[in-house]
Amino acid sequence: MQHEQKNQKVSLDNSKIKMAIRAGIPLSITTYTLPREMSEYMEQVLAAFLNELGQEHMGTYLKYCLNELVTNAKKANTKRIYFKEKNLDLFDDSDYEIGMKTFKDETLGNIRHYLAMQKLTGLYVKLILQTRNNRIKIEVRNNSVLTFREYKRMHDKLSRAQQYTSVDQAMTQVVDLSEGAGLGIIIMILMLEKIGLTEENFQILCENGETITRIILPINEKTQRKLNSASHEFIKIIDEIPQFPESIMRVNRLINDSNTKMSEIAMAISSDVSLTTDLLRLVNSVTFALASPCRSIADAVKLVGIRGIKNMILSVGSVNHLQGLGGDSQKTLFMHAYRVAFYSYNLAHNFCASERDIIDDSYICGLLHDMGKLVFATAHPGFIDNIRDICRQRNISQDIFEKLLAGVNHSEIGALIAEKWNFPDIIISVIRHHHEPDMAPPSSKKLSSLVYLADMLAHYQTNEVDYYQFDLDVLKLFGIGSENQLRKISDKLAAAFKED
Template sequence: MPNRNITLDVSKIKMAIRAGIPLSITTYTLPRDMVEYMEAVLSAFLKELNQSSMNEYLRYCLNELVTNSKKANTKRIYFKEKGLDITDDAQYEKGMKNFKQDTLGDIKRYMNMQRAAGLYVKFILQTRNNKIKLEVRNNSEMTFREYKRIHDKLSRAQQYTSVDQAMNQILDDSEGAGLGIIIMILMLEKVGLTEENYQVLCENGETITRIILPINEKSQKELSVVSHEFVKLIDNLPQFPENITRINNLLDDPNAKMSEIASIISSDVSLATDLLRLVNSAAFALASPCRSISEAVKLVGIHGIKNMLLSIASINELSRLGDGVDEKKSIRKDMWIHSYRVAFYAYNLAKNFYPTSATIAEDSYICGLLHDMGKLIFEAVHPLMNERMKSVCVKKDISTDVFERLVAGVNHGEIGALIAEKWNFPEVITNVIRFHHDPELAAPEHKATANIIYLADMLAHFQREEVDFYQFDKEVLNSFHITTQSQLKMISEKLASEFAKEPF
């Protein structure tokens, strides 16, 4: 039965775009309202990316691909019912003679049989690395004959220059993967793509049809320009605190004495108190409480103390931003709790999966704490800057929609990294903030930390049921030897249980 209760959740679409995670819709019978829902998701997805010009063409492609996937599933049921071997050429020809007539005349029964057999059609959308990936999958693996037929059609599509020319040719219409695929390739050519952007493959028992589209270059440049202009316009963003800068310079001095460093930190009562509170937090799980700065420096080490000081100063400075905007305070509080959670998870993941590297654990904590720095800053100050940013967009002939995309959280990694650069943060922090949603783009020497922050962040969203297991990056999961949802849930529950002991 068609599902009449499907509603479009634009907030999940926005989050998927912001985090570069896939959106997936699975159906067994492909009723009309499910196709309409898929089209609505595609339309909203493209709108959020400012790529609505592709909508008409991609909607045609989507319809063609999901229809072909459903037919492929129906074909498996039909051949099995008739006792025919779909991989045998002679039996294939025999079965296809009446396939369309027999199944269309009894389509409801065949759809019910497909559901019972667990044969699905899956639609997946994702944007990452300035590309859009549209996939349609079904779990009926193609035969060699079907694979060859599709590639013959792809080759034939190159002979035509227009849809009309293709329509005028006499094509075999015994299967859906004929004229439709040729028209689809011609549609893609209208948005500047070639058959190279269209892939058909079989993998792990699935037939996968994939379209890869580069996001409009002009749109990417405009987003980058607006992000840089936004950072420039933050007048009330201070330089990094002088006392922290002075202590960090001392920490970088190989001739500096530990006692001298401890003495300077101790002379700043507020800073010393914050540092001891952080050292003694549950995240670092010390065997016994640390009671002095000298002891803290010895226990945590120079690199760890430096990161902790950066954390404390960043929290203090970022917390002051936007204090006059009362309606935003609860949002900022939620963001900080999320940041503390990610930092806690990241530190513990690093300690468990990289037990021999204290540096990765220390870097993971501060990167987790500051991973959403761009979002925190934006949430704090953008209500006061709307008119100024719109004025910048008009002056630079950029649509104000680009600014609205920033409001939705797009490019917050870049904004956070620009602030980190302004404050002269270490490269690892800047790099991980920039690529915490795209860890594969992080510098090789920082990739382990980027993977940790990605996983910690996704686990926090997973616990709030904002993402599903399928949306986790499989390469990142593999790097932690996580292959099943039950493994992920076990790690998630353990971390959540420990974090619940943290006071807020």
């Protein structure tokens, strides 16, 4: 969802929009010439984005704002080409005055030439949409840095917008002052006021060679409260997710007892044939890359350690429970979980070699990162219908129910289930923050970032996300500075997983 395609209508990909919202990752559309089809496409993406968030009431106003911002960005790029061809210095006041006298007429009369030159020289207009931390961010970027004069004029327009109380008043007074060029920005601010915002929600800045115009919107807090409330109700409702079998609970109690000997733990595991089989299969998988096959639980405990064995038991128990709820196992979702677990463990070995706890916890955190989705994916239709009926009785709206069923708030639901199962705090925290590692507490931030990276790599390999959508802070944390470097890591992990 990045670039315009010549003479080809761009189709809307709702799946990418939904995924970006649920993962809090940015959506970006880049154009060099802003043809009519691209403008319409941007409007469609914005409308779908707002609709998915339940903020469609803002659509009409934000559509105007979007058109104003991208048109201004395109005009700024055209101005750079025009001044260069006229051998005028855009940053010189006298040259600026000379150039602006003829800019509008001459560029409109030969607009195809100027648009072609913008594309040739790589001058773009970029729309970025993102939702995180209960806020919506709408950005329009272009790689033409504002001059001081342009920056001042823009802020003068913003200040003037505060003088008007209606669009009619602004149009009358601005046109009378022969300053129609500033009308668009003034109307935009008035549009934002219609949805309860002020000029403080609108920002203009220049960073890294780009001019950025940004609108920050609060997501409807009422909707978010309903989602969180409904998520807690779901956990109360889901009585069909029982605690683990007594055999697993007994082993877990032994592991948590500091007086327990390793031989006692091994004996307790060995008394359950199914658990023994699953554990040995996991220990001997390519994931853990043992030098020689492990043939007994006693050896497994020695090789993997107490914490590692505990996490493996929780992993096996969780997957068996989720697959046994009565419905289809949703092979694709489980395969993604196994892939992210494998990637997380291998990334931990490479990037956190001296941090044993992160290595030990990485597999189970990767495996269960989407537990909230797995619960609904594995549930039989009767189970879902039962929850729907109870939601109706408890006044949880159909819209909220459908959002939760589709995966919205799945991180919170997964964390609540992990709490229900008395999982360690570190696992609960990573499940809760695997889409927003920057929000995780210090104790789980690095592991949350690791699982985030593993999850994004899995989606990157299926073309569900692009490089630009990766969190730059996470890439920096692990020393990844380019897409080429990321692709090499991705290829190595994919090849190794294929062998597993």
